[in-house]
Amino acid sequence: MNLKQAKELVRGRLSDKRYEHTINVKKMAVKLAKRYGADKEKAALAAILHDSAKEISKDEMREIMRQYPQYAEGGESRPTPVWHGICASILARTQWGVEDEAILSAIACHTAGKPGMSKLDKIVYLADMTSAERDWPGVNKLRKLELKDLDAAMLAALRQTNDFVLSQGKPLDPVSKAAYDDIKARVNARG
Numbered sequence: 292m293n294l295k296q297a298k299e300l301v302r303g304r305l306s307d308k309r310y311e312h313t314i315n316v317k318k319m320a321v322k323l324a325k326r327y328g329a330d331k332e333k334a335a336l337a338a339i340l341h342d343s344a345k346e347i348s349k350d351e352m353r354e355i356m357r358q359y360p361q362y363a364e365g366g367e368s369r370p371t372p373v374w375h376g377i378c379a380s381i382l383a384r385t386q387w388g389v390e391d392e393a394i395l396s397a398i399a400c401h402t403a404g405k406p407g408m409s410k411l412d413k414i415v416y417l418a419d420m421t422s423a424e425r426d427w428p429g430v431n432k433l434r435k436l437e438l439k440d441l442d443a444a445m446l447a448a449l450r451q452t453n454d455f456v457l458s459q460g461k462p463l464d465p466v467s468k469a470a471y472d473d474i475k476a477r478v479n480a481r482g
């Protein structure tokens with residue numbers, strides 16, 4: 292699936308608002324890919340597809356994860372907000388002909404992160420948090436940091452997200468906690 296096909300596909304699956312978000316995530320992902328010497332095409336395709344399963348029902352998501360347990364990454368036992376990335380990755384792999392593991396990974400982990408994230412994983416995660424229409428407190432700070440230091444930005448982003456989940460009294464995905472611990476150790480180790 293090329294970028295044009297992916298855009299047409301998600302245009303049909305998403306509301307206007309979420310489609311606009313998707314296009315903004317793509318722009319930010321390409322900007323970060325250029326900045327860090329990552330593959331721009333892969334960043335663009337992962338960004339376009341990242342929320343492609345966000346507007347289907349929980350039942351449908353559960354069905355997709357049950358059908359492909361080998362790709363569900365513990366899916367059902369994890370908090371529901373992370374399901375849509377996992378499902379988008381499964382659909383991209385099994386229905387839409389996306390074979391590139393780096394792209395599939397970046398789609399799957401865009402909400403929770405994971406330990407040992409690749410450069411592309413980090414780019415899509417951060418692009419999703421800092422796309423042009425985002426206006427949460429602190430977003431400008433993260434926009435500056437992500438252009439300076441990808442890992443420091445990832446650490447700040449995961450801290451922010453995980454703290455927010457906990458402050459809402461919601462369950463924190465253990466994978467997200469592990470992602471935070473992992474990036475923290477990496478940032479600390481480089482001094």
Ligand SMILES: [Fe+2]
Pocket residue numbers: 341342345375376401402
């Ligand atoms: Fe998402």
Ligand SMILES: [Fe+2]
Pocket residue numbers: 312316341342419
């Ligand atoms: Fe998103």
